[in-house]
Amino acid sequence: MGGNRYIVVAVFVILLRLSLNALAESEQLSSRECENLGFTGLALCSDCNTLSEYVKDKDLVSDCFKCCTPDSDDATSKITYSGAVLEVCMRKLVFYPEVVGFIEEEKDQFPLVKVQYVYNSPPKLIMLDDGGQHKDTIRIDNWKREHILQFLGEKLKPKAAE
Numbered sequence: 001m002g003g004n005r006y007i008v009v010a011v012f013v014i015l016l017r018l019s020l021n022a023l024a025e026s027e028q029l030s031s032r033e034c035e036n037l038g039f040t041g042l043a044l045c046s047d048c049n050t051l052s053e054y055v056k057d058k059d060l061v062s063d064c065f066k067c068c069t070p071d072s073d074d075a076t077s078k079i080t081y082s083g084a085v086l087e088v089c090m091r092k093l094v095f096y097p098e099v100v101g102f103i104e105e106e107k108d109q110f111p112l113v114k115v116q117y118v119y120n121s122p123p124k125l126i127m128l129d130d131g132g133q134h135k136d137t138i139r140i141d142n143w144k145r146e147h148i149l150q151f152l153g154e155k156l157k158p159k160a161a162e
Helices: 002-026 030-035 045-054 057-066 090-095 097-109 145-155
Strands: 083-088 113-117 124-128 134-139
Touching: 030 057, 030 134, 083 090, 083 097, 090 097, 090 113, 097 113, 097 145, 124 145
Parallel strands: 083 113
Antiparallel strands: 083 124, 124 134
């Protein structure tokens, strides 16, 4: 009879831990807190599931879930922005030839994108809402020029005729 008692206690402890994990994962962090943790951009929660398959750090996976966007029917493709700031450290540009190529040769195609040089900043796109306020931040350290072009082409609202 004592063995059954241990099984019941073990099952209870497992259920309690699962409930606490679900509660922790449902808590959302601000975009600034997520950026400080290294989770920037438009990560979907399914990306966090994939991360959990390869990374066994439970705290890292939990932070991912606190910063992700719930999956839905093509959730991220519907999000658009009114402008963007490409922020990068001028001294570090030498390490990012794809970003340099975009700034020098492609940036003029996007009048809604401003380049801002900030000391020690990794290359990132700060996406702006209709009021010109910070909405999302996407790190682009490892992006190729064509990825930057594609992303901005899809995510920036067309400029209204003036």
